[in-house]
Amino acid sequence: MAKKMKTHQGTAKRIQITKGGKMKRRKAFQSHNLEKKSAARKRTQQKMQNVAGTSQKKIRRLLTI
Secondary structure, three states: OOOOOOOOOHHHHEEEEEOOOOOOOOOOOOOOOOOOOOOHHHHHHHHHEEHHHHHHHHHHHHHOO
C-alpha cells in the first residue's frame, strides 16, 4: 500500500491558485530595508506575479495537485 502524498505547507502558504489554474506568488525583497527603496519600486513589489512556467511542474508536485 502506497503512502499518501502530503502537501508541502511552506509552498501552500506562499502560492495561490486562481480559478483558471494559474499560480500566483508574492515578489521578493519587500520585508525589510524599505526606507532606501523608492516609492515606485515598493508599489510595483506589492503586486502578485505569475509563477514561471519552468517552476510550475515542481510546485504542482509539492502541492500534490
